[in-house]
Amino acid sequence: MSKLQLNQTGSGSSQHLLLSTKSHFFNHVDRIRRTYISYKPRTHHNTNIALLRKSFPDGVITKRFNVVSNVIRQSSGLLSNLTLIGCLDGVTDLVRRTLLLELVSSQLDPETGLGKKRVKGYGHKVSKDGAEIKLESKFDVPESFGDIGAVLVENEYHKEMYLKDIVLTIIGSSNAHAPVTITCNSWISSKCDADDPHMRIFFTNKSYLPSETPRGLKKLREEELKNLRGDGKGERKSSDRIYDYDKYNDLGDPDSSDELARPVLGGTEHPYPRRCRTGRAPSEKDPLSEKRSLDVYIPRDEAFSEPKELQFSATTVEEVLHALVPSIPTALLDINLGFPHFTAIDNIFNQGVKLPKLKNQGRLRSLLPRLVGSLSQIKDDLLLFDTPEIFNRDRFSWLNDEEFSRQTLAGLNPYSIQLVTEWPLKSKLDPNVYGPCECSITKELLEREIKGIMTVDEALEQNKLFMLDYHDLLLPYVKKVRALEGTTLYGSRTIFFLTPDSTLRPIAIELTRPVLDYKPQWKKVFTPGCDATTCWLWKFAKVHVGAHDSVYHEVVVHWLRTHCCLEPYIIATNRQLSAMHPIYRLLHPHLRYTMEINVRARLSLINAGGIIEQCFSPGKYSMELSSAAYDQIWRFDMEALPADLIRRGMAVEDPTAPHGLKLTIQDYPFANDGLLLWDAIKSWISDYVNHYYSKASLIETDPELQAWWTDIRTKGHEDKKNEPWWPKLKNQDDLIQIVTTIVWVASCHHAAVNFGQYTYGGYFPNRPSIARTNMPSEDISSEDHKKFMEKPESVLMKCFPSQIQATLVMAVLRLLSTHSTDEEYLGGLIEPAWDENPHIKKAYERFNKKLTEVCGIMDARNADPKLLNRTGAGVVPYELLKPFSEPGMTGMGVPNSTSI
Numbered sequence: 082m083s084k085l086q087l088n089q090t091g092s093g094s095s096q097h098l099l100l101s102t103k104s105h106f107f108n109h110v111d112r113i114r115r116t117y118i119s120y121k122p123r124t125h126h127n128t129n130i131a132l133l134r135k136s137f138p139d140g141v142i143t144k145r146f147n148v149v150s151n152v153i154r155q156s157s158g159l160l161s162n163l164t165l166i167g168c169l170d171g172v173t174d175l176v177r178r179t180l181l182l183e184l185v186s187s188q189l190d191p192e193t194g195l196g197k198k199r200v201k202g203y204g205h206k207v208s209k210d211g212a213e214i215k216l217e218s219k220f221d222v223p224e225s226f227g228d229i230g231a232v233l234v235e236n237e238y239h240k241e242m243y244l245k246d247i248v249l250t251i252i253g254s255s256n257a258h259a260p261v262t263i264t265c266n267s268w269i270s271s272k273c274d275a276d277d278p279h280m281r282i283f284f285t286n287k288s289y290l291p292s293e294t295p296r297g298l299k300k301l302r303e304e305e306l307k308n309l310r311g312d313g314k315g316e317r318k319s320s321d322r323i324y325d326y327d328k329y330n331d332l333g334d335p336d337s338s339d340e341l342a343r344p345v346l347g348g349t350e351h352p353y354p355r356r357c358r359t360g361r362a363p364s365e366k367d368p369l370s371e372k373r374s375l376d377v378y379i380p381r382d383e384a385f386s387e388p389k390e391l392q393f394s395a396t397t398v399e400e401v402l403h404a405l406v407p408s409i410p411t412a413l414l415d416i417n418l419g420f421p422h423f424t425a426i427d428n429i430f431n432q433g434v435k436l437p438k439l440k441n442q443g444r445l446r447s448l449l450p451r452l453v454g455s456l457s458q459i460k461d462d463l464l465l466f467d468t469p470e471i472f473n474r475d476r477f478s479w480l481n482d483e484e485f486s487r488q489t490l491a492g493l494n495p496y497s498i499q500l501v502t503e504w505p506l507k508s509k510l511d512p513n514v515y516g517p518c519e520c521s522i523t524k525e526l527l528e529r530e531i532k533g534i535m536t537v538d539e540a541l542e543q544n545k546l547f548m549l550d551y552h553d554l555l556l557p558y559v560k561k562v563r564a565l566e567g568t569t570l571y572g573s574r575t576i577f578f579l580t581p582d583s584t585l586r587p588i589a590i591e592l593t594r595p596v597l598d599y600k601p602q603w604k605k606v607f608t609p610g611c612d613a614t615t616c617w618l619w620k621f622a623k624v625h626v627g628a629h630d631s632v633y634h635e636v637v638v639h640w641l642r643t644h645c646c647l648e649p650y651i652i653a654t655n656r657q658l659s660a661m662h663p664i665y666r667l668l669h670p671h672l673r674y675t676m677e678i679n680v681r682a683r684l685s686l687i688n689a690g691g692i693i694e695q696c697f698s699p700g701k702y703s704m705e706l707s708s709a710a711y712d713q714i715w716r717f718d719m720e721a722l723p724a725d726l727i728r729r730g731m732a733v734e735d736p737t738a739p740h741g742l743k744l745t746i747q748d749y750p751f752a753n754d755g756l757l758l759w760d761a762i763k764s765w766i767s768d769y770v771n772h773y774y775s776k777a778s779l780i781e782t783d784p785e786l787q788a789w790w791t792d793i794r795t796k797g798h799e800d801k802k803n804e805p806w807w808p809k810l811k812n813q814d815d816l817i818q819i820v821t822t823i824v825w826v827a828s829c830h831h832a833a834v835n836f837g838q839y840t841y842g843g844y845f846p847n848r849p850s851i852a853r854t855n856m857p858s859e860d861i862s863s864e865d866h867k868k869f870m871e872k873p874e875s876v877l878m879k880c881f882p883s884q885i886q887a888t889l890v891m892a893v894l895r896l897l898s899t900h901s902t903d904e905e906y907l908g909g910l911i912e913p914a915w916d917e918n919p920h921i922k923k924a925y926e927r928f929n930k931k932l933t934e935v936c937g938i939m940d941a942r943n944a945d946p947k948l949l950n951r952t953g954a955g956v957v958p959y960e961l962l963k964p965f966s967e968p969g970m971t972g973m974g975v976p977n978s979t980s981i
């Protein structure tokens with residue numbers, strides 16, 4: 082598909098024309114096949130082609146190419162109005178001289194020292210094959226032209242077009258079925274639309290370090306990067322392809338309402354990664370914020386493919402907002418209406434949610450299946466949600482302490498559990514503001530809860546105590562959050578004891594409210610208990626911790642550490658690495674669609690008044706909280722899985738152990754499966770990097786690579802640019818570790834915390850997004866405390882998310898947990914540029930084989946009755962890191978990139 086070897090018979094020399102470009106194309110028909118059986122080595126054509134030579138009067142001998150440019154008809158894009166069936170002649174006229182192509186030699190003219198004269202041609206015919214429109218051209222290329230290194234393209238049609246590829250076939254070839262394909266996969270804007278029109282550059286598939294660039298391509302390589310960097314000025318147009326940095330200054334909407342004003346994230350006060358610059362005008366009320374718009378720029382080729390576009394759009398989420406609640410006016414009035422009892426919660430799955438009578442019911446009906454399952458689930462205006470797997474297997478599991486603990490190791494957020502290494506725990510917050518530093522959970526209490534099996538000192542010595550620590554991060558927000566309506570907050574610490582079976586038991590939860598105005602500090606410890614009141618308070622405490630874990634998971638572990646932190650890598654990769662740079666080609670599949678999904682998130686999820694603010698405990702402070710977490714905990718070097726595990730005390734280095742790590746908890750499903758993938762990725766990337774960089778000096782002297790790493794550190798993560806922990810980039814090991822970390826975050830980290838969202842959060846009692854009311858024991862003179870003693874379930878219902886909050890979160894989690902039909906999985910279909918290089922191709926085949934083996938290992942683990950954190954009665958097996966999946970909501974599958 083991507084390679085053709087042309088043996089120029091007659092000249093006696095073998096000439097390789099390697100014609101392809103960076104591959105963006107996501108032909109969804111192909112992608113549908115990308116399941117675990119999708120990997121298929123591409124066929125190489127080693128074809129001897131007898132060239133048709135033509136001698137011109139001036140004696141120049143040429144070979145003649147037939148060139149077919151394939152343009153994709155996309156319903157959401159342009160050319161969508163070209164109905165070819167039955168009107169071919171008309172279309173032929175329409176697209177005549179549509180696409181100007183110029184073939185570029187990779188050699189310089191030996192006489193002038195300049196680039197060789199390019200060979201030009203226009204498309205002049207048209208035909209149709211499915212969604213593809215073919216434009217044909219004929220090129221006479223001088224024999225002395227040398228290797229074709231690039232193709233320049235100009236769109237003279239009056240609208241943009243999606244150019245899939247350019248296929249060159251030698252006319253008169255003895256084997257006409259051996260075409261050269263140049264993959265483009267790019268939107269080509271119309272010459273008429275461009276302020277400063279320039280031809281698009283598509284390089285062939287052969288990768289070159291900057292120092293190895295063929296002389297005829299050097300200038301183009303630099304020129305293209307300059308185009309992509311832009312000049313940092315003006316407002317970006319939707320057709321632009323410019324990658325630049327900006328702060329998160331568009332989450333608020335101060336012009337609409339003072340209530341919707343939000344601080345800028347990024348800078349000294351609220352450190353944050355950078356996003357793609359749009360250059361929009363500032364808002365009228367806050368010159369530091371961008372004017373709010375639903376039309377947000379991203380570079381043109383970062384846009385979703387059609388299947389993804391259909392699956393997730395701002396419109397879709399907006400429809401959810403308007404549709405899944407009884408009606409908007411009622412919803413606004415009843416936003417605090419909770420569920421009356423557990424039966425009402427169960428009825429979401431049994432009886433469904435009544436749909437409103439909306440004018441746009443037709444559109445709604447077409448959208449809802451993608452949100453909530455198959456079409457058959459909508460009957461008589463009733464919407465039935467899929468039963469989340471956790472509820473499906475054991476409807477009472479959410480109540481169990483064992484399941485509460487198990488999910489810290491094998492659930493949706495396996496990134497927070499950490500080893501306790503000292504006692505008492507101490508806060509790092511200012512005691513003058515937040516009260517005494519020491520944790521109020523005493524040694525005596527812990528020893529009582531572990532039934533005197535050992536002392537706390539012995540438990541520390543033997544690595545038996547673990548915790549979820551949301552004390553220091555949340556406590557500074559308690560006062561602000563409690564000033565909001567319909568929510569509350571505590572700082573929390575949850576302590577677990579490790580049993581000999583490698584399972585955790587929660588033994589104590591401390592909830593803390595700092596001094597609030599005239600109220601003194603309130604700090605209480607809750608334990609599982611043996612009496613009715615204590616048991617119920619324990620349930621309430623777990624609900625609060627569940628809400629803390631939910632928000633931490635969504636805004637820190639999920640949004641910040643994957644989606645948000647990846648955007649600077651994407652910007653830097655496009656600004657500093659040429660499309661022909663091997664590291665660009667290595668990273669590209671892992672950076673697809675992330676910018677687009679991040680824009681969608683800014684429009685509907687993390688914006689002022691968006692779903693996160695409406696439905697999670699910290700409300701309007703949710704994103705500020707993620708900034709605080711970025712400030713306090715984010716380090717590039719700690720995003721690597723082994724480093725992350727060691728940092729949390731969940732593993733220690735051990736050269737004799739598998740993966741070089743000894744886990745503190747042997748049955749830690751996320752870590753066990755994750756390390757298999759980490760090693761497989763690292764091995765593949767090592768093969769790749771060592772192939773292109775045979776010695777360290779090549780890395781130190783690679784100007785594009787060094788500029789890329791500098792961009793990431795000093796521009797994309799500008800607020801952390803002076804941190805001493807940034808890895809150096811001096812040799813192959815440095816590069817392997819950096820790239821492996823980026824690929825891990827984009828693929829495995831994201832998959833582990835994304836595709837189980839509905840499984841674990843769809844039944845919200847298991848992971849409530851918000852705890853709306855204080856602990857019943859916080860104020861024992863309150864009406865709530867009285868009600869609690871009479872009927873605790875009804876008070877719990879008031880604490881749980883409201884009906885609207887629960888339904889919205891369910892719909893969104895369902896959407897985010899779903900693989901699109903064109904999903905691209907880790908180790909799936911090989912990239913054309915990798916396929917072309919035999920060494921890289923073999924390495925990738927090994928990677929693919931390894932991932933297939935890994936699937937088997939994970940299945941075997943899930944069937945092992947000794948692994949109690951992934952097997953057992955009613956237990957959801959740990960499949961979130963199984964690499965391959967079918968489309969839909971499967972609870973498994975690791976896509977290459979963070980794209981939903």
Ligand SMILES: [Fe+2]
Nearest residue numbers: 831835979981
């Ligand atoms: Fe995600």
